[in-house]
Amino acid sequence: MEASLLGEVGSPPAVHCYPTSPEGYWLTALKLLLKSAHSGLHCIASHDWISRQIKEGVTGSNGKRMERFQKRISEKFPRIFCSFRFQNQPIKMHTSLLLKAFEKAESVIQSRKPTRLAQHLSDYIQEQSGEPFGEKSLRNHYTAAKKGNPIDLKTFVANALSTYLGFENLETFIQAHPTVPKQKKPFYMRYKWPIAGLLVVLVMVFGYHQLTKERWMVWQEDHYMEVPLDKKLLQEGTLKLYNEDRITNFKKIDPDCNTTYKTADGKALVWYGKNSTGDQEYFTTPGLHPETGKTLKELSTYMFEKYICPK
Secondary structure (H helix, E strand, O other), rough: OOOEEOOOOOOOOEEEEEEEOOOHHHHHHHHHHHHHHHHHOOOOOOOHHHHHHHHOOOOOOOOHHHHHHHHHHHOOOOOOOOOOOOOOOOHHHHHHHHHHHHHHHHHHHHHHHHHHHHHHHHHHHHHHHOOOOOOOHHHHHHHHOOOOOOOOOOHHHHHHHHOOOOOOHHHHHHOOOOOOOOOOOOOHHHHHHHHHHHHHHHHHHHHHHHHHHHHHHEOOOOOOEEEEHHHHHHHHOOOOOHHHHHHHOOOOEEEOOOOOEEEEOOEEOEEEEEEEOOOEEEEOHHHHHHHHOOEEOOOOOHHHHHHHHHO
């Protein structure tokens, strides 16, 4: 018994078996299938293609028996691939095939809408092969192909699209396109790292420019005063963004019994709060204590008479 695998570029490898008995024929075929499955090769010829080749070689009175045996193999090996030297080329060519088919469909139906293009090709595939292949599936494959992702079309789909492009089948399409066109990545994908680096630099420059452009102030004993940027003070939290109202109106005072702490209609004119050491301090406008950051309170008559002018 002799067995050999012969395959040309872009065509399924033919399985040639020369058995000495019907059982030998199937034993050889089964060994070939097991060998291809065990090797883990991703190949171009589907299980259906292999089974058809084997089935076509069945002759004589044992045909029925071997046909049943072939059916059992189909159940055990629902999908086995077995190309050896050029296993990836047809799968890669599916991307080119589909993109070219959609490109031709644009000129045929004068539309660039993927849904209409996919429906047009879906109708053609069913008419050509007699098997349905949905418009949505075609659109999904087309989207993946445009992104440069690999796609794997069913055999009847690949052959029908090849016919649509004017070729006899996928094999002749591959022979006419010996090299797989490299998918051109989008600009941002080809230069993503330089772009990312440039963005980081721009953010840093912009941030530094904003910091140096801003005006700053710091608390000095009893008032705010404007100062230039000081990174140390900024990190400590004592450097604050410039505020004209704080500079002009916010002052610390030492009230006494002669201090007017309310207007005639009862509005506060003095606010108070404790500093970091717990001493009470008084200010001319509301806001946050410059040391603790706590909200100042209005000076009430009770607090005035208790702490500033006791009776």
